[in-house]
Amino acid sequence: MPEPVLEALHLTRTFGDFVAVNDATFTLQPGEIVGFLGPNGAGKTTTIKMITGLLAPTSGTARVAGHDITAAPLEAKARIGYVPDTPNLYGKLKASEYLRFVGQLYRVPPAQVEERMRPLLDLFELTDVAGNHLDTFSHGMQQKVAIIGAFLHDPQIVFMDEPTVGLDPRSARLIKDLMIRNRDRGRAIFFSTHILEIAQTMCDRVIIINKGAIIADAQVDELRRMRGDQSLEDIFLELTGGRDVDEMIKELEDVG
Numbered sequence: 001m002p003e004p005v006l007e008a009l010h011l012t013r014t015f016g017d018f019v020a021v022n023d024a025t026f027t028l029q030p031g032e033i034v035g036f037l038g039p040n041g042a043g044k045t046t047t048i049k050m051i052t053g054l055l056a057p058t059s060g061t062a063r064v065a066g067h068d069i070t071a072a073p074l075e076a077k078a079r080i081g082y083v084p085d086t087p088n089l090y091g092k093l094k095a096s097e098y099l100r101f102v103g104q105l106y107r108v109p110p111a112q113v114e115e116r117m118r119p120l121l122d123l124f125e126l127t128d129v130a131g132n133h134l135d136t137f138s139h140g141m142q143q144k145v146a147i148i149g150a151f152l153h154d155p156q157i158v159f160m161d162e163p164t165v166g167l168d169p170r171s172a173r174l175i176k177d178l179m180i181r182n183r184d185r186g187r188a189i190f191f192s193t194h195i196l197e198i199a200q201t202m203c204d205r206v207i208i209i210n211k212g213a214i215i216a217d218a219q220v221d222e223l224r225r226m227r228g229d230q231s232l233e234d235i236f237l238e239l240t241g242g243r244d245v246d247e248m249i250k251e252l253e254d255v256g
Contacts (some may be wrong), residue, residue, distance in 0.1 A: 002029060003203065005064065006028035006062065006064055006188065006190070008051055009025055010061075011051070011057050011059075011060040012024070013047075013057050013058050019212050020212055021046050021047050021209075022059075022212040023042070023060070023213070024060070028190055030186045030187070030188055031186045031187070032183065032205060032207045033183045033188075034204065035049070035192075035198075035199035035202070035203035035204075036192040036193075036206075037192070037208045037236055038209040038210055039240050042212065043209050043212040043213075044192040044209060045192070046095035051159065052069070054082075057070075064076040064080055064157060065079045067079070077109045078155075080155050080158070081149075081150035081151055081159070083159070083161065083163050085235055087142040087143050089134045091135030092135065094132060094134070095121075095145050096117070098128075098134060098149065099113070099117050099152060102149040102153070103117075106152070116151075120148040123174055124148065124174060126145065126148075139166045140168065140246065143163070143165075143166055144171060147160075147175060147201060151178065156187060157187065158188070158191075160179075160190070162191075163189070163193075164195065165241075172178075176198065179191070183204075197232075197233070199220075199232055200233075203220050205217070205218065206232065210240045215240075220232065223235060245247045
């Protein structure tokens with residue numbers, strides 16, 4: 001088995017007395033799509049921010065391609081692509097200027113930036129507006145630009161926090177195709193989502209976090225087999241206590 005491209009080791013983050021993430025430990029292999037699942041407030045975004053170096057852990061660490069994100073942040077971040085849940089782009093830059101700027105940050109030769117940028121702009125139907133300023137773009141269009149920027153330097157691992165939120169069905173499908181294409185090239189994709197149908201059909205593996213703790217980490221097919229061939233949605237609700245919601249709905253229906 002190849003060396004893992006990501007090792008999260010006992011990651012813990014507290015905010016005062018609140019434990020947002022508690023002793024999260026897992027790995028990610030090259031050529032693997034892993035879905036990171038959990039209820040709102042479970043610790044998904046906090047975990048991703050610690051792994052990508054945007055938030056210092058209270059304890060524990062993460063290694064990207066063997067580089068410690070805290071001790072060697074530049075080496076680790078050079079191998080990462082990141083799509084936040086809300087794009088925060090430079091509105092006064094044109095889309096093409098922003099992408100060239102991203103290429104410069106990652107020291108991608110200008111000719112390679114152009115070579116990689118053009119087909120991605122075409123893919124998301126942004127070529128005709130690439131010369132427009134980002135502050136004129138809708139949320140969905142900015143999300144597409146952020147996604148292009150995350151893949152532009154051909155990173156070994158891409159982190160995506162709710163990448164399909166705010167996108168139309170066609171764009172969401174294009175993102176799924178882009179993720180699969182890069183997985184098949186040996187890149188790793190780690191993404192959070194609340195859309196469990198996407199996770200069930202796309203992911204090689206899922207990691208479920210609840211109340212800051214990892215409660216499941218398994219291949220999708222193996223997890224379903226272990227749980228009596230239930231759907232991933234049913235397994236998720238069962239593990240995170242969502243069955244209570246079903247009971248509440250039934251009670252409301254009975255009252256009605």
